[in-house]
Structures are given as structure tokens and as C-alpha cells.
Amino acid sequence: MLQLTSIHVNLGKQSILRGVDLQVEQGELLGLLGPNGAGKSTLLRCILQLIPIAEGDVRLEGSFVHTIPVQERSRKIAYLAQHGPVYWPISVERLVSLGRFPHLSSWQHLSSQDENIVETTLRQTDLWHLRQRTVTTLSGGERTRTLLARALAVDAPLLLADEPVAALDPAHQLQIMDLLRQYSDTGHSVIVVMHDLTLAARYCHRIALMHEGKLIASGTAREVLKAEHLAEVYKIDARYGPDDDFYIIPWRQLEERTLKNSR
Amino acid sequence: MDSTPRSRLLYWLALIVSVLMLVSLNLGMGQVSMIDLFTAGDAAAVWLILVEIRLPRTMIAAITGASLGLCGAAMQGLLRNPLASPGLIGSSSGAALGAVIVLYLGLSQHNWLLLPFGGMLGALVALILVYLLAGRDASIVTIVLAGVAINALAISCVSLILNFAPSPYAVQEIVLWTLGSVSNLSMNDLWILLPPTLLGWLLFIGTGRSLDLLTLGEDTAQSMGIDLVFLRTKLFVAVALCVGAAVSITGAIGFIGLVVPHLLRPLVGYQPGRLLIASAFGGASMLLGADIVVRLMPPGPEIKIGVLTAIVGAPFFLFLILKTRRWQI
Amino acid sequence: MNPLARSLFKLILLTSLQFVLVNSATSGTVRIASLNLCTDQLVLVLADSEQIASVTFLSQHSTSSYMAAEAANHHINYGQVEELIPIRPDLVVTLTYSSPATLRLLQHLGFKVELFIPAKNIGEVEANMRRMAKLLGQETRAESLIRSMQERFQALTSTLDRSRIPRGILYEPNGYTAGVKTLRGDLIRLAGWHNIASEAGIESVGVVGLEALVLARPERLILSPYAPGTSSLGHRVLNHPALNKVTSHPTPLIVPAKYWMCGGPMNADAVTRLIEGR
Numbered sequence: 001m002l003q004l005t006s007i008h009v010n011l012g013k014q015s016i017l018r019g020v021d022l023q024v025e026q027g028e029l030l031g032l033l034g035p036n037g038a039g040k041s042t043l044l045r046c047i048l049q050l051i052p053i054a055e056g057d058v059r060l061e062g063s064f065v066h067t068i069p070v071q072e073r074s075r076k077i078a079y080l081a082q083h084g085p086v087y088w089p090i091s092v093e094r095l096v097s098l099g100r101f102p103h104l105s106s107w108q109h110l111s112s113q114d115e116n117i118v119e120t121t122l123r124q125t126d127l128w129h130l131r132q133r134t135v136t137t138l139s140g141g142e143r144t145r146t147l148l149a150r151a152l153a154v155d156a157p158l159l160l161a162d163e164p165v166a167a168l169d170p171a172h173q174l175q176i177m178d179l180l181r182q183y184s185d186t187g188h189s190v191i192v193v194m195h196d197l198t199l200a201a202r203y204c205h206r207i208a209l210m211h212e213g214k215l216i217a218s219g220t221a222r223e224v225l226k227a228e229h230l231a232e233v234y235k236i237d238a239r240y241g242p243d244d245d246f247y248i249i250p251w252r253q254l255e256e257r258t259l260k261n262s263r
Numbered sequence: 264m265d266s267t268p269r270s271r272l273l274y275w276l277a278l279i280v281s282v283l284m285l286v287s288l289n290l291g292m293g294q295v296s297m298i299d300l301f302t303a304g305d306a307a308a309v310w311l312i313l314v315e316i317r318l319p320r321t322m323i324a325a326i327t328g329a330s331l332g333l334c335g336a337a338m339q340g341l342l343r344n345p346l347a348s349p350g351l352i353g354s355s356s357g358a359a360l361g362a363v364i365v366l367y368l369g370l371s372q373h374n375w376l377l378l379p380f381g382g383m384l385g386a387l388v389a390l391i392l393v394y395l396l397a398g399r400d401a402s403i404v405t406i407v408l409a410g411v412a413i414n415a416l417a418i419s420c421v422s423l424i425l426n427f428a429p430s431p432y433a434v435q436e437i438v439l440w441t442l443g444s445v446s447n448l449s450m451n452d453l454w455i456l457l458p459p460t461l462l463g464w465l466l467f468i469g470t471g472r473s474l475d476l477l478t479l480g481e482d483t484a485q486s487m488g489i490d491l492v493f494l495r496t497k498l499f500v501a502v503a504l505c506v507g508a509a510v511s512i513t514g515a516i517g518f519i520g521l522v523v524p525h526l527l528r529p530l531v532g533y534q535p536g537r538l539l540i541a542s543a544f545g546g547a548s549m550l551l552g553a554d555i556v557v558r559l560m561p562p563g564p565e566i567k568i569g570v571l572t573a574i575v576g577a578p579f580f581l582f583l584i585l586k587t588r589r590w591q592i
Numbered sequence: 593m594n595p596l597a598r599s600l601f602k603l604i605l606l607t608s609l610q611f612v613l614v615n616s617a618t619s620g621t622v623r624i625a626s627l628n629l630c631t632d633q634l635v636l637v638l639a640d641s642e643q644i645a646s647v648t649f650l651s652q653h654s655t656s657s658y659m660a661a662e663a664a665n666h667h668i669n670y671g672q673v674e675e676l677i678p679i680r681p682d683l684v685v686t687l688t689y690s691s692p693a694t695l696r697l698l699q700h701l702g703f704k705v706e707l708f709i710p711a712k713n714i715g716e717v718e719a720n721m722r723r724m725a726k727l728l729g730q731e732t733r734a735e736s737l738i739r740s741m742q743e744r745f746q747a748l749t750s751t752l753d754r755s756r757i758p759r760g761i762l763y764e765p766n767g768y769t770a771g772v773k774t775l776r777g778d779l780i781r782l783a784g785w786h787n788i789a790s791e792a793g794i795e796s797v798g799v800v801g802l803e804a805l806v807l808a809r810p811e812r813l814i815l816s817p818y819a820p821g822t823s824s825l826g827h828r829v830l831n832h833p834a835l836n837k838v839t840s841h842p843t844p845l846i847v848p849a850k851y852w853m854c855g856g857p858m859n860a861d862a863v864t865r866l867i868e869g870r
Contacts, residue, residue: 074488085480087343088533315834430822
């Protein structure tokens with residue numbers, strides 16, 4: 001459904017992505033992991049054509065992304081930006097209905113079908129009772145849910161979510177991951193950038209691990225999040241739970257790093 | 264579902280504008296009103312006053328106010344910054360500079376369109392300078408600082424040019440350009456104002472939805488099909504056309520583009536798109552109202568209309584700064 | 593375009609003239625320096641050429657100075673104190689509304705200064721001429737000039753058709769006008785016009801609004817362009833379409849500024865124009 005071939009991206013003289021190959025299947029929830037600065041957000045941004053790609057192709061449903069007309073592309077890829085700024089205190093309902101705009105021409109108003117989708121999304125994300133509230137008055141969890149609901153309302157075959165569970169408490173993290181999983185279960189593809197190894201292992205169909213602009217590994221959690229990879233990429237030593245219930249606790253930084261830091 | 268109360272808002276604003284225009288037509292030093300057309304002995308003089316003096320004044324006040332309100336709302340939406348407005352980010356004084364160059368060098372005697380063109384060019388240059396100085400995702404403070412710098416530069420250039428202008432009256436007219444005035448305008452001025460203004464208004468059509476999407480930031484808006492470069496160019500040109508034309512006729516009337524969108528924003532549910540038309544009506548009301556107050560003042564040399572808008576607007580600006588300070592700094 | 597007209601404006605209306613005098617050391621004729629366009633006119637019309645030490649640069653501008661030709665070969669000043677020091681005039685003349693600082697400086701330096709009050713009517717013009725003549729020792733010339741001026745006025749006004757008094761008003765950029773207590777108002781009255789500035793309650797100088805002007809229904813506007821060919825917002829009001837439509841006469845009457853901006857024999861030319869335009 002989405003196919004990235006040998007993606008190179010440069011910012012100034014710095015090379016950010018150095019040959020990334022990645023595939024996402026329909027209905028797949030892909031966790032994109034890696035340390036800060038590994039190039040995860042950049043990868044999402046180049047799928048969205050927000051930054052120029054130096055080399056390589058992005059293909060969506062068989063056609064090159066840059067050849068798809070902007071309006072059509074905006075219906076096919078939904079994007080939940082990191083931090084997700086909201087500049088004006090608009091209502092939750094209004095914000096979520098912005099997600100339907102890619103489906104409208106500049107003169108059309110929301111159709112009753114659009115309004116139905118907005119309502120369904122609001123109910124699914126447990127925001128229906130908050131729909132008249134302004135975004136600025138929401139708690140962190142409610143706010144993230146609202147921004148996610150906006151992205152879900154686009155009803156795009158591909159959703160790119162950049163760190164949606166950062167800075168949330170465990171309950172809200174689970175809630176967001178549940179919503180993403182539900183979305184992929186209805187035949188949509190999702191790429192979610194995240195840092196919580198256990199959460200990624202528990203929810204994602206597949207995990208891709210990035211390091212310094214390259215894809216180190218992709219596959220099931222067990223294949224990707226193994227000790228050697230974590231040591232190489234994060235320079236950590238992790239503890240694993242019993243085999244049938246895969247969880248990972250980052251235990252301590254590896255020797256060389258600790259020494260360096262203590263100096 | 265919620266469109267009814269909001270379109271009702273537009274009806275109310277339109278009603279206010281119409282009432283103010285009627286009042287404006289019937290008010291003046293000459294103590295003449297429409298009734299005198301039928302009762303006064305000198306109906307011809309009354310007609311002249313109404314049609315040749317008060318009608319252009321009223322129309323120009325309404326159009327200029329609408330342009331300033333609209334441009335303020337659009338700039339605030341585009342830059343996602345409640346302090347962006349033609350007066351604060353330098354486009355008004357840039358326009359004044361452009362118009363002053365054209366007028367006092369006598370260029371507009373050859374072709375009247377050069378006057379609004381000069382204003383438009385000045386506004387555009389000022390806008391682009393502020394934008395480049397402040398940068399794309401500039402904070403409120405950076406934009407205001409860049410605006411202050413460009414404003415100061417443009418206004419001192421206006422003074423400089425007026426000082427060297429051949430006309431003996433030029434120096435006295437600095438006040439007119441920096442504060443603005445709608446008195447003594449004629450139908451000729453209205454015809455100069457109208458074409459570029461209408462063109463500017465046309466460019467605003469269809470930008471409301473893009474401004475709504477910009478509520479979520481530039482990346483998200485782009486992911487939803489907004490061509491930012493195109494939108495920015497279109498809005499800059501539209502603002503330059505409207506502000507350039509308005510300022511070249513009335514001088515730089517301040518604070519309308521700042522205050523009006525702010526007052527109306529809660530009434531349109533903070534939606535930048537809906538704010539556009541509402542601010543146009545609101546701006547027209549504010550300038551018409553200010554002009555009416557100017558004419559209600561005791562006789563004597565007329566107070567410049569910009570003095571009134573500043574007396575209302577400057578404290579409001581301070582209030583805004585205090586309000587934003589709570590979460591900005 | 594006249595690049596110096598702006599300064600002219602400052603000099604006349606904003607009244608900041610400055611000058612300095614050095615003690616007279618020579619005997620014989622009085623050498624005089626003038627620091628204002630209006631005292632320039634009196635000096636140029638009354639003094640012998642060798643009596644003129646300096647006049648202002650404005651006196652050489654033909655749009656503002658009636659005596660431009662006579663001023664051509666004289667030393668000129670730009671109103672600065674230091675300009676007069678090398679030429680050592682015996683006497684400095686200017687108008688009363690020179691800046692107090694300048695006058696204090698002149699006194700401090702011990703110069704002999706004579707201040708003239710701007711004439712508000714023809715009688716005061718004659719008084720100023722006599723006073724200037726006395727300072728210059730040119731009383732005979734002054735009396736003959738005054739006599740011929742009076743004769744011209746007599747000739748002009750005796751043939752005047754007084755059965756018809758046209759309604760007129762002097763209209764200047766920004767709507768300024770002159771009432772009966774000004775020289776120009778006096779000349780308008782002499783020429784047999786009804787000056788409607790009085791209906792607006794203006795006796796000296798003031799602003800008439802457009803609406804008041806339309807309601808007063810002038811038959812003809814009297815314009816006196818100061819710096820012809822320049823543009824300003826102030827000029828805009830002169831081109832207001834309502835003004836053309838309210839006056840019965842198709843064109844305004846133009847009286848060159850140099851005929852009546854200052855008092856002097858040329859005022860008769862202003863009256864001639866005003867009578868022709870009735």
C-alpha cells in the first residue's frame with residue numbers, strides 16, 4: 001500500500017535519511033521507533049511531501065506520491081503532527097470537522113454524511129460529551145484525543161501519527177493506542193512514531209527501528225526489539241518479561257555511555 | 264447546526280453598517296440632512312452636499328474600514344498571531360510611504376492609478392520585509408518588533424520626503440499621513456479607491472477554509488491540501504491592494520485591523536474563516552462610527568479620525584499585550 | 593518645480609526669520625539688510641541700489657516676489673544670522689513675528705533692528721512704506737509712489753459697477769481663507785466683492801469647511817496659487833467637484849500670489865485682477 005524505496009533526504013549539508021526502504025501493508029499498524037534524531041519525523045514528512053526528497057521514491061497504492069494531485073493526496077494520507085499546535089480556541093466539534101475539509105471543494109459545506117462521520121468519530125474517541133468545549137480548556141489526554149479524532153475523521157487509507165502518546169499518562173496512552181489499533185483493524189494503514197518499547201510491542205503489527213537515518217530492522221517486536229538492536233541503537237541494556245507476554249524495561253545505560261557521562 | 268446564530272451575526276453587522284451610513288449622510292458642519300432636500304429653499308446646494316461631499320466621505324469610510332478589518336483578520340489568521348494587523352506589521356506605513364512618493368513628486372498628476380499603485384507597492388514591500396525579518400513561525404513578540412522597526416523606518420522616510428517635497432504644504436501634511444483622515448474627499452477619490460480595493464476583496468474569496476486549517480499549524484494544513492506558498496502570496500497581494508488603496512486616499516488609519524477581529528472572534532467561534540466577512544462589516548462600522556464622532560465634536564479644526572481610532576485602539580493594544588503575556592512569557 | 597517654495601512657506605507662514613547685523617562703521621548712505629520677503633519688497637521698491645546690503649533668496653523668485661527682477665543682482669540671504677556678518681549692514685529690517693530667539697541674538701550682538709507689522713489694509717501698507725522710506729532717507733520717492741498708487745485705486749474703483757456685488761471667497765489649500773481684517777480681504781472689498789468669509793464668521797484667517805462653502809453659494813472662487821504645479825493633499829480640496837458645481841462662474845479667478853502676499857504698490861495689480869474677474 002505504501003512503498004518507500006531508498007529514500008535519501010538532506011537538510012543543508014547534513015544528510016538526515018540515508019537510504020530507507022520500507023513497506024506498509026493495508027490494515028497494518030506499524031510502529032516507527034528509534035532514538036531522538038534518528039529521522040523518524042523526517043520520514044513522515046517526506047511521505048507527506050513536506051520536505052524535498054534527494055533520492056528515492058514514495059509510492060502510495062502503486063503511484064508516485066508526488067504525482068498525486070494535492071487535494072487527492074490530502075484525502076489519502078492523514079497526518080497527526082508532533083505536539084499538534086492549536087492556535088485558536090475553537091470548539092472540539094469544529095476542530096474534528098476540519099478533518100472533513102479535504103473532501104470538500106472550496107464552496108461546499110459539510111454534507112450530512114460528513115457530519116455523520118464527525119459524530120461517529122467523536123463518539124468513538126469518547127469526545128461526544130466534550131464537543132462544545134474549546135480546545136484550550138481540555139486536559140492533555142482529551143486534547144490529544146481531539147487532535148487524533150481530527151486525523152481519523154479524514155478517513156484516509158494511511159494515517160501518519162507522530163508521537164501521539166508522548167507526555168500522556170498510562171491510561172491515556174492505552175486509550176490512544178487502542179484507537180489507532182481499531183483504525184487499522186478497519187482496513188486503514190497506520191504509521192505511528194513512538195518511544196515506549198512495550199507499548200509498541202503490544203499494539204503494533206510490525207515494528208521498524210531507525211538509527212542515524214537508516215532502517216536497522218523491521219519485523220515483529222521479537223525480531224526487532226532484541227537486546228543487540230537496543231544496545232546498538234539506544235545504547236541500553238533492557239530486561240525482558242516472560243516469553244508469552246512480551247514486555248521490555250529499559251534497565252540501564254551501557255558501560256561506555258555511563259563512563260562518558262560521569263566524567 | 265450552529266450556522267444560524269452566526270449568519271444572524273452578519274445580518275446584525277450589516278444592519279449596523281447601514282444605519283451608520285445613513286447617520287453619516289445626514290450629519291455635518293452644514294447642518295443639512297436628507298429632509299432638507301424637500302423642505303429647504305436651496306435644494307441644489309443640499310443635493311451637492313449630500314452627493315458630492317457626504318456620499319464619497321461615507322462610502323470611503325465604509326470601504327476603508329472594511330478593508331482594514333478584513334486585512335487584519337486575514338493577517339492574524341495567516342500568521343496565527345493576534346497582534347498581526349496592517350498598522351502593527353508595517354503595511355499601513357509602507358503604503359503611506361509609497362503614496363507619499365507618488366503624490367508629492369507629482370506623478371499622480373499624469374495618471375491617477377499611480378497613487379494606489381504606489382500605496383500597494385509600499386504595503387507589499389513592508390509586508391515582505393516584516394515577514395523576512397520575523398521569519399515564518401515567528402512568535403508574537405518577534406513580529407511586533409519587526410513591525411515596529413519597519414513602521415519607524417517607513418514613517419521617517421515619509422517625513423523625509425515631505426520635507427523635500429516641492430509643495431509648501433507638504434510638511435504640514437505628515438499628520439494626515441500618519442493618523443489618517445476622511446474629510447474633504449470627493450467622488451474622484453472614491454473612483455481611485457474602488458478598483459484596487461475590489462480586486463483585493465476578490466482575492467480573499469475562498470481563503471477562509473485555508474485559514475481555518477491553519478489553526479492546526481502549517482504542516483497539518485499542508486497535509487490537508489493547502490498550498491501555503493500560494494496562499495501566502497495571494498493574501499499578501501490582497502492585503503497590499505486593499506491597504507495600499509485605502510491608505511493612499513485616507514492616510515494610515517490605525518488600530519482598526521487590530522481591534523475589530525479581536526472583538527468579533529468570540530462571536531464567530533474563533534474560526535478564522537468566518538472572521539473575515541464579520542471583520543469587514545465590523546471595520547466598516549468602526550470607521551463610520553469614528554467619523555461620526557469626529558463630526559459631532561465642537562466646531563473648529565477637524566480632529567483627525569486616526570486620533571479617535573488610536574484613542575480607542577491603543578489601550579486595547581496594551582490590554583492585548585497584558586493578556587498574551589500571561590501565556591507567552 | 594520650485595524646490596525652494598517649501599522654505600518660502602516656512603518663512604511667510606511659520607514666521608521664522610533670522611538675521612544678524614554688524615555695527616555700522618561707514619558714513620554716508622544707510623546700507624540695509626532685509627530678512628523677510630515682505631520687507632524685501634519695500635526695500636526693493638524704495639531704496640537706491642547701493643543702499644541694499646542683502647535681501648532674502650525668495651525675493652528673486654518670480655512666483656512669490658513682485659520685485660524679482662530688481663532683486664536679481666543683490667546679495668541674497670537664507671535667513672541665517674551668519675550670512676549677514678561679512679556684509680556689515682547698518683540696519684536690519686524684518687517682520688514682527690520673527691522668532692524671539694533670533695531677535696534676542698540680534699540685540700545681544702548690538703545690531704540695529706527695525707521690525708515691521710504686517711499690513712492688514714491699504715492704510716497700513718502706506719504707513720509701512722512711509723516708515724521704511726524714513727529709515728532709508730527716501731521720503732520723496734515714497735510720497736510719489738503712494739500718490740500714484742492712490743490714483744490707480746481711484747481710477748479703478750470710480751468706474752466700478754456697484755449695482756452688482758459678486759459673492760466671492762479666497763480659497764486656499766486645506767480650505768484656508770482671508771477675512772476683512774487681512775490685506776487680501778481689504779483688497780477684495782476694495783474691488784467691490786462681497787467676501788463670504790464674513791458669513792462663515794472669519795475676520796482674519798481661518799478655515800471654511802466644504803459644506804459651509806457650498807451652502808454659502810459663492811459665485812466665483814478666488815485662488816492664489818502659491819507654488820503652482822506642486823501636489824499635496826491640501827491642493828486636493830481645491831479640485832473637489834462640488835466646488836465647480838456650486839459656483840456659477842465656470843472657472844475660478846486666479847490672482848498671482850506676488851500681487852498681494854505683501855503690502856506695496858503691486859497691490860493695485862491685485863485689485864485690477866479682482867475687478868476684471870467680477
